[in-house]
Amino acid sequence: MKKILSLLSFLLSFNVLAELRATGDLGIVIEREDGAALIINTTEHKQLAKISNLGDLSHASVVFSRDQRYAYIFGRDGGLSKIDLLQDKLDKRIIQAGNSIGGAISQDGKLIAVSNYTPGGVKVFSSATLELIADIPADYGDGKLSKVVGLVDAPGQRFVFSLFDAGEIWTLDMKNPQKPVIEKFKNIGKLPYDALISPDGRYYIAGLFGEGGMALLDLWNTGNGVKRILPDYVKADEKLPVYKMPHLEGWAVAGDYIFVPAIGKHEVLVIDKQNWQLVKAIPVPGQPVFVMARPDGRQVWVNFAMPDNNQLQVIDVKDLSLRKTLIPGKAVLHMEFTPRGEQVWVAVRDDNQLVIYDTDTLQEITRLPAQKPNGVFFSARAHKTGL
């Protein structure tokens, strides 16, 4: 039996090698409870492979190497897994911390940075070998380590991240990997829970849970420090309960407008990035979690925290109005647009499905099976700052 199996796997691997494969239209779907990743083809709507034994993926995110061959998966349990999309296999896997939340790939593609809760800090690895290059504990005094959130890459071979417990934003310059240069911005606001960077890599914005508004850092003018925007937007006494923290990393910038989830208020906020004033607050049915712009910026798609997590709303950017409410199924956790945005893939956890929509007609195209999917990430992210 064993012989037959090994013969079979030999033949299969031969087949993989024999069949030419490009990776520009591939993607990764995370299966949270199985601790597995599906490699999918976004053009053919097909599952190509399932890679198992990736640890606790109850919260996970993915970045891609700039040649789009490898996907790096950041798991909840501190696992960092490098998947080979050409050969359908796990290339390397390390456990780099006890508890982690996300990661980023550097501008030149050579470094992978991971943001950790335990021990609080950022670790930087070689994207080729996953060897440790820099260890940056998020020490904010007396040896206390803060959980790190909102880690993104920025131009100038930098990473930017926020310290949840400390209320700080740090930039990490890795131009000389042997000599990381850290710049710290203190008192940026209480409990930053996540952050985004504008697609041009200029503005870093951290959402605050502990007080009103968001913290803005202009990376072209770091000397000006961190500014508070929309400081009075949600008053403490009118704050609604938040059953899932919003995510900001799927940026939603459309023209001059930035779309962000309000926290503790059932609204999507539209901010004009010329003056950082509120343009409009669009009412939505629940606490928004992901607020993501279609790549052409014409639509913004929104999903919600429980108990409203069966819905998706599509906002038309042309007049900042609701275009349609979709009901994909139970527990809509994440979505990802194809590179030019004609389709969107939606992870519906409790229905064990991926639902693919035509973003023009808003009609469902097809459904694919996936076990408790909680994230969809396409290799086109490889060439986008902040993703």
Place this chain on the structure above:
Amino acid sequence: MIFFIRVRKSIFGLLLLLILSGSMQTVLAVEPSPERQVALRHLLKNDCGACHGLTLQGGMGPALLPDNLNGKPDEFLVATILNGRKGTAMPPWQPFMNHDEALWLIGVLRKSVH
């Protein structure tokens, strides 16, 4: 009729609670129905798990393993679950469960072998 039975059940549970309180950590209040137990476990894994981790080893929120709960009285934990905790990201779960269900969940957590 059903209402009557429920009332009797909860009186029975209350008596049991009075008899057993002090001698047991996890009080045998009215057990949720099997369907509710499934729903509550689902909520624990997915919604509590969003912050406390699928394996309850912590995330943005603290770990909820038996060792972490040791020394914290049931009623303190019930209050935390139902009312949330001000100044933190812990929201009130009152809309989604009642007192006895929160108590039952704490029992599950105290025994969890994740």
